[in-house]
Amino acid sequence: ETGVTQSPTHLIKTRGQQVTLRCSSQSGHNTVSWYQQALGQGPQFIFQYYREEENGRGNFPPRFSGLQFPNYSSELNVNALELDDSALYLCASSLIGEKLFFGSGTQLSVL
Amino acid sequence: AQSVTQLDSQVPVFEEAPVELRCNYSSSVSVYLFWYVQYPNQGLQLLLKYLSGSTLVKGINGFEAEFNKSQTSFHLRKPSVHISDTAEYFCAVSLSGGSNYKLTFGKGTLLTVNP
Numbered sequence: 001e002t003g004v005t006q007s008p009t010h011l012i013k014t015r016g017q018q019v020t021l022r023c024s025s026q027s028g029h030n031t032v033s034w035y036q037q038a039l040g041q042g043p044q045f046i047f048q049y050y051r052e053e054e055n056g057r058g059n060f061p062p063r064f065s066g067l068q069f070p071n072y073s074s075e076l077n078v079n080a081l082e083l084d085d086s087a088l089y090l091c092a093s094s095l096i097g098e099k100l101f102f103g104s105g106t107q108l109s110v111l
Numbered sequence: 112a113q114s115v116t117q118l119d120s121q122v123p124v125f126e127e128a129p130v131e132l133r134c135n136y137s138s139s140v141s142v143y144l145f146w147y148v149q150y151p152n153q154g155l156q157l158l159l160k161y162l163s164g165s166t167l168v169k170g171i172n173g174f175e176a177e178f179n180k181s182q183t184s185f186h187l188r189k190p191s192v193h194i195s196d197t198a199e200y201f202c203a204v205s206l207s208g209g210s211n212y213k214l215t216f217g218k219g220t221l222l223t224v225n226p
Binding site: 040042 | 115152153154155156157160201203212213214215216217218219
């Protein structure tokens with residue numbers, strides 16, 4: 001049990017819709033990272049937030065956006081969903097530069 | 112940019128046998144190296160990491176890995192596996208230094224331990 005919780009656990013959306021995924025960080029952690037894990041692939045870095053500011057971004061289009069709140073919880077928003085967005089989305093919290101603690105993920109299916 | 116290649120997508124072994132999961136990386140700068148395990152329907156758990164110092168790194172659950180700079184490898188080993196070790200294993204790298212802990216993962220190796 002890492003203390004990182006994600007909601008919802010599963011989600012089904014239609015192409016073109018928008019989705020918001022949520023992450024509650026482990027107590028005391030000031031950094032949250034989001035990863036996308038497609039079926040049969042390793043996780044891919046989407047972005048990281050540190051003290052409510054984006055602190056690095058992977059090779060994902062602008063329709064992937066995020067927020068980190070003062071209590072260090074976080075949201076991942078994806079607009080104009082595409083079929084290829086179907087994946088497990090993982091959130092990880094940490095102290096900056098320290099070990100990542102991953103949640104169990106949100107499984108997103110886009111039909 | 113850095114990349115990670117996990118040479119085996121699946122590794123079946125018998126219980127109590129030794130196992131090695133292979134990982135090679137590519138980077139033009141110094142990197143940190145990691146192994147993560149993912150059990151079904153769970154997130155990733157850190158097994159071990161190499162940041163600097165001794166090239167032989169010991170992790171949780173009896174796993175160890177050896178960093179070989181000349182061969183750009185970071186293979187994971189366990190002398191005797193258990194049924195409970197059945198899981199997906201991911202090798203990952205990040206650039207050393209800095210505050211951005213961005214990880215680049217390999218595609219994973221499914222370890223299946225059979226009785």
